[in-house]
Amino acid sequence: MTLTIPFDNSYARLPNSFYARQAPIPVRAPRLVAFNEELAQILRITPGDVHEMAEAFAGNTLPDGAEPIAQLYSGHQFGSYNPQLGDGRAVLLGETVGTDGIRRDIQLKGSGPTPFSRRGDGRAWLGPVLREYVVSEAMHALGIPTTRALAAVETGEIVLREGPMPGAVLTRVAQSHLRVGTFQVFAGRGQIENLRKLTDYSIARHYPNADGPMGLLRAVRDAQAQLIAQWMSVGFIHGVMNTDNCSIAGETIDYGPCAFMDSYHPNTVYSSIDQMGRYAYSNQPDIAVWNLAQLATALIQQVDDPEAAVEEATEIVHAMPGLIHQEWLGRFRAKIGLTNKEDDDEALITDLLTRMAHNSADFTNTFRALGGDNARDQFLTPEAFDAWAVGWQARLKREQDPQAVMNTANPAFIPRNHRVEQMIQAAVQGDYAPFHRLTKVLARPYTAQPEAVDLTYPPTEQEVVRATFCGT
Numbered sequence: 089m090t091l092t093i094p095f096d097n098s099y100a101r102l103p104n105s106f107y108a109r110q111a112p113i114p115v116r117a118p119r120l121v122a123f124n125e126e127l128a129q130i131l132r133i134t135p136g137d138v139h140e141m142a143e144a145f146a147g148n149t150l151p152d153g154a155e156p157i158a159q160l161y162s163g164h165q166f167g168s169y170n171p172q173l174g175d176g177r178a179v180l181l182g183e184t185v186g187t188d189g190i191r192r193d194i195q196l197k198g199s200g201p202t203p204f205s206r207r208g209d210g211r212a213w214l215g216p217v218l219r220e221y222v223v224s225e226a227m228h229a230l231g232i233p234t235t236r237a238l239a240a241v242e243t244g245e246i247v248l249r250e251g252p253m254p255g256a257v258l259t260r261v262a263q264s265h266l267r268v269g270t271f272q273v274f275a276g277r278g279q280i281e282n283l284r285k286l287t288d289y290s291i292a293r294h295y296p297n298a299d300g301p302m303g304l305l306r307a308v309r310d311a312q313a314q315l316i317a318q319w320m321s322v323g324f325i326h327g328v329m330n331t332d333n334c335s336i337a338g339e340t341i342d343y344g345p346c347a348f349m350d351s352y353h354p355n356t357v358y359s360s361i362d363q364m365g366r367y368a369y370s371n372q373p374d375i376a377v378w379n380l381a382q383l384a385t386a387l388i389q390q391v392d393d394p395e396a397a398v399e400e401a402t403e404i405v406h407a408m409p410g411l412i413h414q415e416w417l418g419r420f421r422a423k424i425g426l427t428n429k430e431d432d433d434e435a436l437i438t439d440l441l442t443r444m445a446h447n448s449a450d451f452t453n454t455f456r457a458l459g460g461d462n463a464r465d466q467f468l469t470p471e472a473f474d475a476w477a478v479g480w481q482a483r484l485k486r487e488q489d490p491q492a493v494m495n496t497a498n499p500a501f502i503p504r505n506h507r508v509e510q511m512i513q514a515a516v517q518g519d520y521a522p523f524h525r526l527t528k529v530l531a532r533p534y535t536a537q538p539e540a541v542d543l544t545y546p547p548t549e550q551e552v553v554r555a556t557f558c559g560t
Contacts, residue, residue: 091136091144093194095153095182099264102289105282107157112147112179113200113210115255117244120145121520122221122527124238127261130186131194131238145239145259147179147199154181158202162276163269163332164382166366171276173269173332174204177211180265191293193265194238197258213253214242215512216558218523220258220343222511226503226530227340232318233311234340235262254516263339266290268383269332275386283390294337301387302400304336309380309408311338316376317415321423322502323349323451325369327359327556334379345556348502350546352444352451358505360555373412381405422497423455424480425490436479443472450546452502459494499533501543505553 099106120142128135135141143149150156158175165173178197185191197220198212221237228234243255266286274283291298295307315338319326326333327345335341345359354370362368367375384401391397420437421427444454447467457463464470464477484490503526511522529540547553 089134089136091140091151092134093151093153093182094132094184095151095155096185096191097153097155097182098191098289098293099159099180099183099193100155100157102285103282105160105279106286107159107180108174108203109156110158110179110202111150111156112196112257114148115146115243115245115257117242118142118146118148118257119242119244121218121240121242121256121515122237122523124225124236127236127238130188131184131192131261132187133184133238141239142241145196146241146243146257147196151181156181156196158204159265159270160204160273161267161269161332162273163267163330164272164379165330165332166362166364169272169276170332172204172273173206175202175265176205176208177202178260190263193260193262195260195262195265197260198243198255199257209247211243211245211247211255212258213247213249214256214515215253216344217256217258218512218515219346219508220260222508222523222526222530223343223346223503224260224340225527226501226533227324229531229533230318230322230499230502232322232324232340233315233338235260235335235343237261262335262341263337264290264293264335265341266294266336267332267341268334268336268379268386269330270336271383271386272331275389278389280390283386287387287390290336301391302397302404305380305384305387305401306404308336308338308383309404310411311336312376312380313408313411314338314415315340316373316412317419319372320369320416321419321497322499323352323369325349325356325358325367326372327357327362327367328558329367329372329375329379331379331382334376334383336383344558347505347553347556349451350504350552351448352441352454354441354445358553358556360557373409373416376412377405377408380408419497422493424458425484425494426487427493428487430483430486433483436476436483440476440480443467443476447472449473452499453544453546455494455498456500456544459491459498496534500536501529501533501540503530504543504547505556506547506551507543509553510551 156179160174201210239259245255246252247255298307333342347358356369449466454466464473467473514522
């Protein structure tokens with residue numbers, strides 16, 4: 089059977105100024121590590137044999153219909169504007185329309201240098217490729233919009249980072265790779281006609297009911313508000329929320345120094361490059377609003393009545409904190425077993441989080457344990473939980489089936505940082521059993537899996553991961 093991908097490449101039909109045509113750079117000895125058969129079926133991909141798929145998903149051969157391009161964009165990186173970024177180590181092979189009617193990009197990440205590489209080698213090493221594969225698929229299983237992983241391939245080549253590392257290529261799938269930075273680059277260059285074409289394309293592809301640039305802004309706001317609340321509800325920290333890493337489709341994209349919290353604290357930062365804590369856990373809602381404001385600034389450049397557009401955009405952006413907060417409140421209500429809305433619910437949730445922060449309580453395990461009988465064991469001082477639980481238990485009496493609500497809102501399994509790092513170290517030594525085990529268990533995060541209970545354990549002091557790295 090021959091690998092077949094039913095490409096229909098709409099972005100490649102846009103003007104050449106939107107991208108650079110760039111084929112992936114072949115590698116020496118590709119070997120298929122993982123292939124996501126469930127996702128392939130959705131994409132209407134017919135798999136080939138292992139060798140053929142290794143060659144294709146490494147970039148050595150191009151499937152029929154592929155039109156490889158590197159996309160152009162710019163962006164704010166840690167608050168400072170870079171006028172040109174772009175895909176420096178990735179090529180978009182093309183798009184497919186899946187069995188669900190959704191158009192998606194298929195992109196090779198780590199496929200070699202492009203005109204946007206900025207002196208980089210365009211490659212990725214095995215660790216970040218496996219991390220993104222595991223974490224993005226875990227996010228999908230958690231029900232959070234995300235890019236997904238179709239395949240991972242070893243290249244048989246060495247990549248130099250802090251030392252020699254085994255090279256790899258990830259095949260990433262997204263509803264699109266359009267970013268806030270994609271709009272910024274044309275606005276920043278004064279290329280208004282391109283900005284209009286991009287806006288029209290984005291509306292047609294993602295938000296067909298949106299009315300013009302401000303309608304697009306409103307739709308992106310609503311999608312991002314839901315996404316950020318979902319991140320917060322599972323203790324996820326993106327780590328590098330630059331505008332070039334902010335998808336207008338409302339998906340989680342660009343898993344670099346990302347992490348899930350172990351012990352809860354609102355100021356938690358893992359990213360080694362976030363020295364000032366700009367993208368700390370608790371800052372993520374504010375940064376999402378800041379990023380939306382940058383999109384608004386770009387979109388306004390194309391309108392005929394900028395004064396009216398500024399007024400409307402201001403109203404749209406200023407409404408975002410409230411939308412995020414309402415989404416957050418709804419999700420955290422469910423995490424403590426509540427479906428009905430009462431005025432004191434937020435205070436009850438905030439009190440629990442405060443006590444968790446003061447008692448080094450594990451974020452995931454504490455909320456999961458609320459559906460059982462050992463949540464107090466997560467606290468350094470169990471009496472701190474007991475004092476909170478008095479009011480909580482009284483509140484639960486006014487609910488129908490709070491335990492069922494909690495068990496569907498609180499995962500038992502997340503890709504814990506120390507387990508991901510252990511998985512990577514094993515893979516570097518040629519042992520992929522931990523990788524395959526993680527992907528299998530994390531595909532059912534809300535289901536009790538007694539045989540995998542060790543994957544719920546927080547790290548020991550020796551296992552704690554204190555910093556995460558881009559590493560690509």
